[in-house]
Amino acid sequence: xxxxxxxxxxxxxxxxxxxxxxxxxxxxxxxxxxxxxxxxxxxxxxxxxxxxxxxxxxxxxxxxxxxxxxxxxxxxxxxxxxxxxxxxxxxxxxxxxxxxxxxxxxxxxxxxxxxxxxxxxxxxxxxxxxxxxxxxxx
Numbered sequence: 515x516x517x518x519x520x521x522x523x524x525x526x527x528x529x530x531x532x533x534x535x536x537x538x539x540x541x542x543x544x545x546x547x548x549x550x551x552x553x554x555x556x557x558x559x560x561x562x563x564x565x566x567x568x569x570x571x572x573x574x575x576x577x578x579x580x581x582x583x584x585x586x587x588x589x590x591x592x593x594x595x596x597x598x599x600x601x602x603x604x605x606x607x608x609x610x611x612x613x614x615x616x617x618x619x620x621x622x623x624x625x626x627x628x629x630x631x632x633x634x635x636x637x638x639x640x641x642x643x644x645x646x647x648x649x650x651x652x
Contacts, residue, residue: 534603613648
């Protein structure tokens with residue numbers, strides 16, 4: 515079996531799911547906001563992401579000046595953000611563990627082939643990180 519959509523019953527796997535997430539001592543309303551804020555090193559700029567919905571954070575994240583090392587650190591940033599999401603919210607941790615050994619695929623129709631899979635193609639880095647975290651949390 516495969517979970518290939520982070521919607522409906524599995525919406526908690528999505529970075530758009532609303533729950534508190536901490537990153538480098540700052541708290542955000544969702545993991546998308548934490549991830550987008552991490553694109554810049556200026557803590558004052560990151561504060562602009564504190565109270566944003568996931569959609570607002572994603573749009574704002576496209577406009578920030580990227581830190582120089584972003585391409586080399588973004589996977590580890592996402593790993594840290596996910597770890598925070600699932601450890602700060604024990605009910606989500608339990609739900610993640612309850613997915614067992616099922617493959618998690620962030621299927622999407624917005625052509626994100628880095629974090630997910632679109633039309634059968636993609637690296638599925640978000641799904642891979644979630645499965646890695648699930649093993650650590652078991």
